[in-house]
Amino acid sequence: MRVLVTGTAGQLARALAERAQGQANVEVILVGRPELDLENPASFAQVLRHYSPDMLINAAAHTAVDAQEGEAERAFRINAEAPAEMARLTRLAGIPMVQVSTDYVFDGTSARPYVETDRPNPQTVYGRSKLSGEEAVRAGNPDHLVIRTAWVVSRYGRNFIKTMLNAAQARERLQVVADQFGSPTEAHDLADGLLVAARFWRNHGGFPQGRYHLAGQGRASWYELAAQALASSRSVGGPSALIEPIGSDQWPTKAVRPANSELNSDAFERDFGYRAGNWWQTVSALVAELVEPEAKAKNRQSRP
Template identity: 40%
Template sequence: MNTLVFGSSGQVATELRRSAPDATFLGRDSADLTDPAACAAAIAAHRPDLVINAAAYTAVDRAEEEEALAHIINADAPGAMARAAAELGVPFVHISTDYVFEGTGTRPWAPSDATAPQNAYGRTKLAGEEAVRAAGGVHAILRTSWVVSAHGANFVKTMLRLGAERDALTIVADQVGGPTPARDIATACLSIGDALRRDPALSGTFHFSGGPDVSWADFARAIFDNAGLSCAVTDIPTADYPTPAARPLNSRLDCTRTETVFGLSRPDWRDGLDDILKALKEAQDA
């Protein structure tokens, strides 16, 4: 399958490189996401069988000051990609986020739930979803959460660094969600794309996050335990850790529809964490 991926060095794109080495990857040097027309032209030029957008503006706090730029990258560019894919009649898989929801309550968010993003990043990602749907082509919008891997910047790597430097940390305990290994997201994107090629009627919005749901504080404890780090964790509320962008307290995602339609069950983040720690150790020992 001739797969075109927007993104090259991000967490999911890196895992896609491993899962689909024959795919074409467009990084910032070959696909400027601030130029939506150029992104569309790249699709027209490559004429792929499947397009995956694994690139985005993800600096959540900085987006509060750069919402216009984030909107171009997270909304205008995916919209242009989706329209170009629709013109070719090929599936478009677009990665989105739980941040499109208001983040309250304790019930997992279903794909059909009303959206109400609480920060600039969430607003731009929601606008991207709307643009993809409006393109009218075969598509899957895959909302995920708390992406982690052995590369890039993410919570696991931050905790490993801080846990090695300090004896104790205070970690937010009232934000709950599903840590999702980037490797599993990459596998899901490829599987969903293949399914859409066979049955375009499967188009829609889907959720995919790791399980079981956990707080940031308990996730940090699991990281330290698995890594053999003696770093004590003290629970704190979000109110004690203010950030420029509001964070959702409830990032739980109901992934039932994804399992029903595509046969993709929620990955166990504990297995993913084991793999990440193993990969980091192997890289350190190399």
């Protein structure tokens, strides 16, 4: 099964390529700029013709949440118009499309984890453009799967864990927001779930339903996530810092973050038999992976 994945350097794209390696019957092909530029949605037609895949996973997106507040047109082109064109062309080609979406489609006011049937109410350009992308895919290709995930971290690209480790290297004290909660998700866990869904489609010729949440187990604030990352880092000889919990009002951002965007992934587990790992375990493993080689090299250098 040939699975075309958009994005080359993206966290999810790279994790998908890595996880598919050595798996029988699944070949992941990454495609990105300049061959495919989502600012020019028409560029997808040639890519689809060239690779002739059995499935498309759209893992590419404009993910710079704050920057998008000033460039809504570009955000909608990449996050909504491009998926719309992909849905139209995959339907014509007779293949399924998986669209990766976000917890930012919700306003964050729920007192419990969000389920798939909860009403979206995005508060940011990013959230609105991604919701519009979901709707376009649903309308454009009946053989679709929308997967909402959240707080993605990995050894690739830019993410919160890497930002915290870098900040701890530069400063002794850090301030981290403690009143926003979500579901931290390791990109490889997400990739594994998507590959399980791809195999399901191959075996059954379709998906059980069109929309699922798939995120790491457990709820964390940014403060708790930073604390866990730096404790793990300290335990393997990496950088650490004192962390002070602060409120969102002390850390104003252009795009308002949802106060609670925890996602409930029970439906995905029920239908596909797969659940992502606990965030604190995957974060500890990730930090060890990021920090240990560097810490060991430093120890070797400092030995007489």
